[in-house]
Amino acid sequence: MFVAWRDLRFAKGRFALMGTVIVLITLLVGLLSGLTAGLARENISAITGLPADRLAFAAPPSGQSVSFTNSTVTEDQWNDWAKRPGVTEAAPLGIRTLNAAAGERTAAVSAFGTEPGSGLAPGTVGAGKAVLSESAAEELGVGVGDALRLGPLEATVTAVSGDASYSHTPVVWTSLDDWQKLGHSGTTPEEQATVIALSGDGVDWAAGDEAAKTEARTVDGALTAIGSYQAENGSLQLMRGFLFAISALVIGAFFTVWTIQRSGDVAVLKALGASTPYLLKDALGQAVLMLTAGTLLGTALAVGIGALVSGGNVPFVLEPLTVLGPAAVIVVLGVLGAALSIRRITAVDPLTALGSAR
């Protein structure tokens, strides 16, 4: 790093310019990562927070994928699952998005209907009793003991707990019987729910699916059944991917130009006896130093801006994974881009140092 460190100080302008680009890319990727995680949390946290191993959907018609919107499971199906060997819990869960009102205030919420005592809700549900997530309580301006209206149903808040959210709406937990009174249906006398939350050990899931005419998925696998999540998350991840690729290309392009510019110096050093590993180490060290400094500064800025916006209405998650993960990826991809550019050092002919005017 003897020459590289002095090059950094000597060509301050060029490295500052490139460093600024790295800072801005890191900032952008950091903010996008926080936003992606925040939006994902608003979409799926009620599902990922379920104490279940798998979720069983009604088997979709041939050629279609399972979805929370189209799935309706019956009491026979969850009873079938409850009898399967190894299944310790088969709890029906109804999911429906509707308007809730309390006094003058209204809010779009997701009603999650569960059997009392199933353990799926973070509090006690029962006839006319609802458990609200913190954001639902905040949006409706209600607390424990207050009344609210869920569609045609009147309920009393028995607990405010957790921050579960589904498809960008806060969750209100009700009993399954109450949930069945919400909204449509009623075309069949059977008990109904959306999915069955399953837990168990050594369960033959495929056989269970065949017997109950369902499709059981892991909780993570079930997330793709939320249509909005798949589209939204896919778009944001694509943007992040492009930003990572762009950062690697930009860094690679900078070091390509930089290496070409200093090929005369490299030839002189080779003529003086510098080994190729010495020159590669020197150049790569320079890239790592610039990348690390740029990403650290960009990450610090992303953390600062994220902290400012995450308290408000912007769904932003400020966690080590969302902050340090993208920074590490930028450093790794940047070093790869730089390494590909720097390898041209090996092709510099020291003979050009003889007779060259520098």
Add this chain to the structure above:
Amino acid sequence: MSLVLDAVTLTYPDGDGRLTALDSVSLTVPAGTLTAVVGPSGSGKSSLLAVAATLVTPDRGRVVVAGTDTGPLTPAARAELRREHIGIVFQQPNLLPSLSAAEQLQVMAHLSGRAPKSVRGRAMDLLDAVGLADQAHRRPHQLSGGQRQRVNIARALMNEPSVLLVDEPTSALDHERGAAVMDLLAGLTVERGTATVLVTHDRTHLARTDSTATVQDGRLTETVRV
């Protein structure tokens, strides 16, 4: 320790054929002596220097530097030989723009795996020897042409080379500064016991050398001991 070129032939690709740059050239430069290599442009002087510097491998013949036959050496071993035993004074100073005058010398130690700080004293002594101790902190763009050339010479001597290869060191200098550089090279050759090869067009320098080799069309036509 000396430099020996024994029946060295070097050719370059030239269209469908090959161009002979050196044709069975033999030259011995004993330690502590200064040999000038003269000849018209394109005669092979630079090729001779490149072969002696191990920057090019000849087609035939042997090059022995400080007792080591360079023929069987790998590129890495040749680089190490250049670091430890060969000093090159380039035609143009070829200084690294980001390094100060002292650092131009210290980097030579760093190339050999030694701490640059540990050789700061030696770098200052050499800069003093070329009259630039008070310019040690200056970067190349802050030095005159003559000063840059003297740093170039001091850098070549930093690792105490056995062989010093000097390529037209005065071509960019006026007569007075050129003469001063020649005095310096002749003095350092004797003082430090290097086998010095000086490629030059300027015949006024020949009075300061121990022998003169004339190259014409890739052949060594005449060697005169002074």
